[in-house]
Amino acid sequence: MKDNTLLVEKYRPTVLQDYVGNENVKETIQKYLDQNDIQNFIFYGPAGTGKTTLAKLIVKNLDCDYLYINASDENGIDTIRDKVKGFASSASWNGIKVVILDEADFITINGQAALRNVIETFSRSTRFILTCNFVERIIDPIQSRCQVLKIVPPSKSIIAKHLADIMGKENILHDIKEVATIVNKNYPDVRKMLNTIQLSNKDGKLEIDESILASNNYAKEVLRELTKTKNWIKIRQIIADSGIKDFEELYRLLFEHASIYAKDKEGSITIILNDHLHQSNFRIDKEINIMSAIAKIIETIK
Numbered sequence: 001m002k003d004n005t006l007l008v009e010k011y012r013p014t015v016l017q018d019y020v021g022n023e024n025v026k027e028t029i030q031k032y033l034d035q036n037d038i039q040n041f042i043f044y045g046p047a048g049t050g051k052t053t054l055a056k057l058i059v060k061n062l063d064c065d066y067l068y069i070n071a072s073d074e075n076g077i078d079t080i081r082d083k084v085k086g087f088a089s090s091a092s093w094n095g096i097k098v099v100i101l102d103e104a105d106f107i108t109i110n111g112q113a114a115l116r117n118v119i120e121t122f123s124r125s126t127r128f129i130l131t132c133n134f135v136e137r138i139i140d141p142i143q144s145r146c147q148v149l150k151i152v153p154p155s156k157s158i159i160a161k162h163l164a165d166i167m168g169k170e171n172i173l174h175d176i177k178e179v180a181t182i183v184n185k186n187y188p189d190v191r192k193m194l195n196t197i198q199l200s201n202k203d204g205k206l207e208i209d210e211s212i213l214a215s216n217n218y219a220k221e222v223l224r225e226l227t228k229t230k231n232w233i234k235i236r237q238i239i240a241d242s243g244i245k246d247f248e249e250l251y252r253l254l255f256e257h258a259s260i261y262a263k264d265k266e267g268s269i270t271i272i273l274n275d276h277l278h279q280s281n282f283r284i285d286k287e288i289n290i291m292s293a294i295a296k297i298i299e300t301i302k
Contacts, residue, residue, distance in 0.1 A: 007194045011166050012053050014060050014102065019050065020190075021154030028149070029054070033061050037096060040128045041246035042062050042104075042143060042187045045151035045244075048189030051131035054151065055100045058129065065092045072103040073137060080107075080114040088122040097126045105132035106284075109139070116141045134248060137281060153188030163193060167206065172197070172205035183207060185217060218242035219250045221293075226254075227261040230298050236291055251277050254297070262301045272296045 013019045016026050016033070032038040038058060049184040057068040067087040069079065084099055101107065107115065119128055119142065128146070132138060135148060154162075158175075160183050167174050182200075186192040200208050221238045227229060244250075255273050258266040276293035283289045 007166065007170070007198045008191050011194070013057060016057065016061075019054065019057060021050070021158060022054075022151055025054070025149050025151065028147075029058060033058070036063055037132065038062065038098070038127050038129075040130075040146040041134065041144045042130045042135060042138060042148045043151050044132050044148070046153060046188050047133055048186075048191035048193075049151050049153045050190065051151050052100075052102050055102070055129045055131055059098050059100065063095045064098050065094050066098040066099045066100060068102065070102045075106045075108055075111060077108065077110045077114050080111050080118060083119050084115065088118055088126040092125070096221065099126060099128045101128065101130045103132060104130035105134050105137035112139045112142055114200065116145070119145050133246065139268065143237055153190075156183050156187055159183055159187070159190060159193070162190075163197065166194070167197065170201075171203050171204055172206055173204060178206050178208055218244060219253045222250060223253055223257055223261065226294070226297065230302060232291075232295055232298055235294055239287060247280070247286055248277075251293075254293075262297070268300050268302040269297060272300065 016030055019026060021165050030037075031162075041055075041058075042055055045051060052117075056068075069083060071079075074083070084101075087099060088097065090097075115128075116139070116214070119126075130138065130146065132197065135143070145148055153159075160179050163179055163183070164174070164176070166177075182193050182196050186196060196208075197206065200206050218241070222235050225238065239247075251273055255270065258269040262269045272293055276289055276296075280286050280289045
């Protein structure tokens with residue numbers, strides 16, 4: 001088998017001892033693994049902090065069959081009724097079965113209602129692991145059927161040491177200041193840090209491309225343009241170039257800094273952001289939704 005060339009996959013831990021941070025969570029998981037059984041879990045926390053890694057690690061260390069679904073792509077009721085229920089109802093010769101629903105906060109309300117019934121119906125034979133950035137988007141009946149664990153990002157110093165260890169194994173020459181820059185620009189998203197390292201590896205030497213770091217800091221660029229030019233087209237280009245699919249960070253930044261770009265109109269901005277943030281829960285194309293919010297903000301502050 002060909003070795004994985006992606007650093008995020010090559011160094012994805014397969015045993016709990018290699019998982020960085022969240023010692024209390026690791027202790028909880030290990031107790032279940034020792035019994036070759038688990039509870040239903042919801043892992044939540046910021047993007048790129050190891051939620052999916054932990055879910056995949058669990059199934060690798062259990063004697064089980066498992067189904068993995070990326071719910072940001074397959075988030076409707078048909079996926080739950082066909083794929084999830086079909087898997088949960090099938091026979092297994094390897095003990096319990098596990099369903100991993102990655103990015104479960106993208107599952108529609110109807111899909112979550114159907115999932116609740118599946119979890120309850122097949123509770124004897126099937127376990128469910130949901131990962132999400134925002135646990136509040138998961139309905140209470142599902143949360144009550146799961147053990148909800150927050151995945152806390154490791155400290156910057158721990159992450160920096162982890163990245164340095166990986167670059168040492170890859171024989172990538174680097175300056176500690178460059179590592180600090182990558183960590184500070186992307187914290188707490190370790191996945192982005194590893195991707196940035198891979199893109200910045202030039203013949204065995206770390207050479208940081210400033211354009212890569214700028215794209216990772218898109219929300220502040222949006223705020224800057226909104227403050228200075230109020231140009232919808234420029235802001236649209238920044239968001240398109242970022243490749244971001246979920247804009248929770250941007251909504252929060254626009255709310256917290258409303259007094260900078262919308263002095264004396266903070267109340268109106270809050271209403272706009274609240275309405276569009278609520279609507280985003282029901283939109284497949286969230287980019288259109290955020291650009292609608294930007295358009296209303298510009299109209300309000302001009």
